[in-house]
Amino acid sequence: xxxxxxxxxxxxxxxxxxxxxxxxxxxxxxxxxxxxxxxxxxxxxxxxxxxxxxxxxxxxxxxxxxxxxxxxxxxxxxxxxxxxxxxxxxxxxxxxxxxxxxxxxxxxxxxxxxxxxxxxxxxxxxxxxxxxxxxxxxxxxxxxxxxxxxxxxxxxxxxxxxxxxxxxxxxxxxxxxxxxxxxxxxxxx
Numbered sequence: 531x532x533x534x535x536x537x538x539x540x541x542x543x544x545x546x547x548x549x550x551x552x553x554x555x556x557x558x559x560x561x562x563x564x565x566x567x568x569x570x571x572x573x574x575x576x577x578x579x580x581x582x583x584x585x586x587x588x589x590x591x592x593x594x595x596x597x598x599x600x601x602x603x604x605x606x607x608x609x610x611x612x613x614x615x616x617x618x619x620x621x622x623x624x625x626x627x628x629x630x631x632x633x634x635x636x637x638x639x640x641x642x643x644x645x646x647x648x649x650x651x652x653x654x655x656x657x658x659x660x661x662x663x664x665x666x667x668x669x670x671x672x673x674x675x676x677x678x679x680x681x682x683x684x685x686x687x688x689x690x691x692x693x694x695x696x697x698x699x700x701x702x703x704x705x706x707x708x709x710x711x712x713x714x715x716x717x718x719x
Contacts, residue, residue, distance in 0.1 A: 532576075548561060597628045602639070604623065609650040610648075613651075614686070620693070621677050625671075627671035672701055672703055679692070
């Protein structure tokens with residue numbers, strides 16, 4: 531969790547960055563207020579510990595025999611790439627085939643937010659979401675797909691806009707082609 535000491539350190543670092551990149555050209559307004567706002571924004575983007583603390587993973591028993599897929603799609607997220615400290619953002623789609631438990635629908639977007647609010651790699655983010663759901667629900671099948679755009683690619687380097695897609699498939703969603711097709715068809719709509 532961030533403290534006032536962290537906030538002051540981050541603000542000081544931003545003042546140094548502004549001085550290094552702008553020198554005398556940096557306006558008084560920019561020098562005065564931007565480091566504070568940037569520190570606050572960075573702390574909000576990297577508050578995973580706080581997000582996980584508030585993640586109440588309340589589960590409910592499955593009331594039907596062999597329930598079908600539960601799909602939560604197009605969950606918007608944003609995160610910071612650990613390579614360049616630049617944002618990447620997009621959508622997450624999750625499907626699980628319940629065994630004994632289900633979770634309230636809002637918990638999955640909250641989980642996505644908690645996992646995304648740390649320095650991240652898209653591949654690791656995909657796996658973290660899947661692992662958490664697998665550990666909590668032990669579903670018969672699970673799929674997590676992330677489609678994202680990375681500022682480190684479209685604003686520097688290749689300067690090309692492209693979508694990166696990562697996925698994790700487990701259990702029956704990995705082994706059953708018809709279930710997998712149902713999932714891909716649903717999230718593509």
